[in-house]
Amino acid sequence: MTRLDVRDIPPVNRHPTIHEEFEDLAPxxxxxxxxxxxxxxxFYEFQAEVESxxxxxxxxxxxxxxxxxxxFPKVEA
Known part of the structure; x- marks a missing residue:
């Protein structure tokens, strides 16, 4: 499990950082x-845009x- 505290990340950078971390996860x-x-x-952004x-x-x-x-769980392969 990867844990990411985004409270100290500037709001404009939060979603891109979260997307990058999610992409690095294994199924x-x-x-x-x-x-x-x-x-x-x-949640809605991920639901609409992230197939996994x-x-x-x-x-x-x-x-x-x-x-x-x-x-945010990633679908198993």
Whole structure:
């Protein structure tokens, strides 16, 4: 599992960084991101654009007022 805390990454760079990290995953692995808001727009973006994104097994949990942990699984081969 790869964990990426994007809270310190400038907002303009967050989605490209997340996409790069996701692409580096092997099939069946999960990218866990820590964000300062619920990543619904990112979920919809992945659902629409990333064929290997397993949207059915996506999970998000609010851990604190400005801490959301989301799991973006990659489809198994």
């Amino acid at each position: 069946g692995e999960t990218l866990t991101i820590v964000n300062d808001h619920e990543p619904k727009p990112l 994104f397993d949207a059915d097994n996506y999970e998000v949990e609010r851990v604190g007022p400005e801490e959301f942990v989301a799991k």
